[in-house]
Amino acid sequence: AQRVTQPEKLLSVFKGAPVELKCNYSYSGSPELFWYVQYSRQRLQLLLRHISRESIKGFTADLNKGETSFHLKKPFAQEEDSAMYYCALREMDSSYKLIFGSGTRLLVRP
Amino acid sequence: DTAVSQTPKYLVTQMGNDKSIKCEQNLGHDTMYWYKQDSKKFLKIMFSYNNKELIINETVPNRFSPKSPDKAHLNLHINSLELGDSAVYFCASSQKNRVGNTIYFGEGSWLTVV
Numbered sequence: 112a113q114r115v116t117q118p119e120k121l122l123s124v125f126k127g128a129p130v131e132l133k134c135n136y137s138y139s140g141s142p143e144l145f146w147y148v149q150y151s152r153q154r155l156q157l158l159l160r161h162i163s164r165e166s167i168k169g170f171t172a173d174l175n176k177g178e179t180s181f182h183l184k185k186p187f188a189q190e191e192d193s194a195m196y197y198c199a200l201r202e203m204d205s206s207y208k209l210i211f212g213s214g215t216r217l218l219v220r221p
Numbered sequence: 222d223t224a225v226s227q228t229p230k231y232l233v234t235q236m237g238n239d240k241s242i243k244c245e246q247n248l249g250h251d252t253m254y255w256y257k258q259d260s261k262k263f264l265k266i267m268f269s270y271n272n273k274e275l276i277i278n279e280t281v282p283n284r285f286s287p288k289s290p291d292k293a294h295l296n297l298h299i300n301s302l303e304l305g306d307s308a309v310y311f312c313a314s315s316q317k318n319r320v321g322n323t324i325y326f327g328e329g330s331w332l333t334v335v
Contacts, residue, residue, distance in 0.1 A: 147326075154225075155264075155311065155326040195262060201324075208254065208277055209324055211264040 114138075115200050117212035124188050125220050132183040132215045134172075134198030143201040144181040145209070146172055150194045158196070159183070168192070188219045224248050227312045227327040234302060235335055242297045242330045244312030252276075252317045253295035254324070255287060258309040267310075270295050271317055302334045 116135045124130055136142060146158040158167055161174040161181060172183045181198060198212040225246045234240055246253060254277075255267040269277035270289040284300040299306060312327040 154328045157323050214262045
């Protein structure tokens with residue numbers, strides 16, 4: 112079964128420290144992977160998608176098919192990065208639904 | 222211009238009541254979804270409609286009934302509310318069959334059953 116795993120519930124770092132939020136997936140096919148961010152009591156917003164290979168707000172994520180990972184990284188964390196981060200996989204069947212990981216709360220301390 | 226809008230944003234109601242949450246999208250998308258985020262922040266899909274047709278119905282109690290009057294609207298009706306229904310319900314939309322297309326989410330509806 113398709114699955115997305117985010118092993119860390121909470122990641123706490125100091126401002127300016129590097130950040131890596133882990134995401135591993137299992138999928139029988141070519142996955143489409145995303146990172147969504149949810150700031151306090153707000154909607155989920157798309158942060159990154161693997162096909163774009165872009166950098167948003169200093170965050171990057173590379174799809175590693177060998178390790179089945181899509182870790183989210185930022186070299187220098189900012190306080191405003193504090194939020195819930197969800198890794199998601201899109202099923203490429205008729206449903207096109209997103210399957211979310213359990214989320215990682217990033218707390219950036221001053 | 223809000224792309225995906227849900228009402229109400231907050232809803233407090235008693236057990237046993239029936240309530241509805243409405244969702245509208247103005248993105249011209251053909252697919253809409255309802256997701257549930259529980260108290261532990263887990264996000265799980267409940268339903269999906271494509272052009273008013275139900276295409277996903279996950280393991281959700283029959284008390285939950287989605288209705289899509291047109292492809293821009295997907296409402297969620299809940300009968301006989303229970304304490305365990307307390308959660309944040311997110312509506313979302315996307316354009317199907319478009320690789321890399323984004324799913325856009327509404328702001329969420331915070332349902333508290335007392």
